[in-house]
Amino acid sequence: MASACCEKAGKPVVHEYKSVGVTEKSIDNMDVYVTGSGTSAVIFIYDIFGLKFNQVNQVADRIAASAGVVVAVPDVFLGQPWPMEKMPPKPEDNLMGWISTAGSWDAVSKYLNATVDMLKGKGVTKFGVFGFCWGASIAMTAGKDTAYSFVGGAHPSFFGKTKEFSEPVQVPVILISCKEDPMEEVKEVTDKKPFASKCFYQRFDDQVHGFLGARGDYKDASVASRAGEAIEVIANFVKTSF
Template structure:
């Protein structure tokens, strides 16, 4: 697996006084502890988006983005806490233990084997509560999780925002439309290689790429800054791209 982008290891998240407007509840996961879910938007919505956060977990900047997307799209948006409250500390970037330690930590607490049961339980919960169509979006580490599960076709379409751990071959098992939103913090050769492979697949006609090369890695999740007019605009731009993509593909 490829490594984290440089900016992921050097740029801390922005602090915020934002108060999330959604609700939190627990669901059961077979073979694991209960999973906390943040849910925002109408509980009556028939379409839902599952969001997978970055290494900072249920950070309020990420939840603010979910609130924004739910309000603008009319979808229900849910964020499962796959880290069970043990996300990477916001005050430990750059990691004092070194980058290899951070990589090892992510592969441990955020392995596909640990994420998959909770992801399946979240999908089952949504379906049991009236949701008929489900898409997903992932930031950083979360985008990689969507690629690791791509062969299972769990979602009707997926958006990948400033991805980490990516490699071009991640495109090979994708069978649903993809929205790729790289920032200026990712390896563009990898992003281009991934996108070239997507273009060779039938899903290409419904897939989109929108570059945000003028902003840093994490600009739409924990490293977003909704108090900065320009950064807030670029975050909203990214969510607008995702909203249109999901409206077109779900």
Template sequence: MSSSLDVCCTLKPVESDYAPVGVMEHLGDLPLYVVGPKDAKKAILVIYDIMGLHKNTQQFCDILANHGYKVVMPDFFRGRPWNIKNIGNRKAVMTWLSKVGTFDLVAPQISQVKTWLQGQGVSSAGIVGFCWGGKIGVQIAGVDRFYGAFTVIHPINVDTADAEKAQAPILALPSKDEPDMTEYMAILKKKPFGAKCKHHRFDDMHHGFAAARGNWSDELNRKRATEAIQLTIDFFNQVLNKSNL
């Protein structure tokens, strides 16, 4: 288990005055943050970090949507993200995730979202995952070919076994707090789609810099988060074939 999880457990979310432009919809009892063209043929599913529907992550979604994608961020935690009162308690966060955030619990909900997207005319999609969401995202990469591209940003629990199972290109954007991912990427590079896989390490950024733990009023943090967003957009535009948007 990577040390990034220990860092994750100690960092509080930042406060943001950003006003999200998307809307909240519901798929049964699953809330969805939705933004972007209603008639888009390509979509991006965003899996947030343990801080839930944070304004930074919503802003990330909004920027993706500005490039023609329908962007959907499910609230898997149903308005009850990780309690910041328990910051620093690694055992507590693991216990909590075992109740609300295991792959077996989340994967069926992602499948429901896929069916919902297909019903709206979406023909292909990618996934962006932050922290815990990055781990879930790469696990989906091993089982569902509907999602044709995956971006993982400061992921936890990096495991080469996930790279072995991946069925689509992955863009990896770790921070200084994540383990070295060269072996992980070497495995991906050997796959038929290996040339499309990309890896950019942000050695001057902390875990969470592009999501809930990012202080985007800080010039360097804002610059690096913007770079991560642009790398993600460029990756999806290339892999998901922008001409069909």
């Protein structure tokens, strides 16, 4: 469950990093961090900490540069991510209740669509969706639409409904999972699909849930090294998937 992963992994880490991209406004006035250039784009769905911590910007910048694509990070929580005073979440904080509303497909899909429309206005023609933690569930749901070239995520949380999120997917999948994160069950499903050979799965079981997101302590050389490996894996997948 997402709440269990969040509780075990602990609080996010303040990360000093100067982003190379820019924050723009989508057609519905939502902030979108945009980095890179090209006619293909990966849309990131961030973790519960939103854009308050800039590890996601660094990952976006590095994948954009390595893969030669645009990476866009829409602020789907509209500046209101999960509050720090509720970390780690207690049962009475009802993290899952919050995710099921603020982070539901019904709530988030309109912002995903707005980001696609904004990028189309910049000449982007191909799209993939990649989520972090709960965001991977949004990416997988988007994968029902073959308009996307691929979907996937890092340290995914599927709330005990892994098969439900996996079975409808109609495009290649990439998952970067940590210890206790789902992966094998997704692979079992996609191995039976016609695009199975285009999927990619890798575990980083020596890393904490969230190491590519707000919990990534890049001051730790071992974390930075493993994050770099994961970023290159994702970038290579992106290059071959568009």
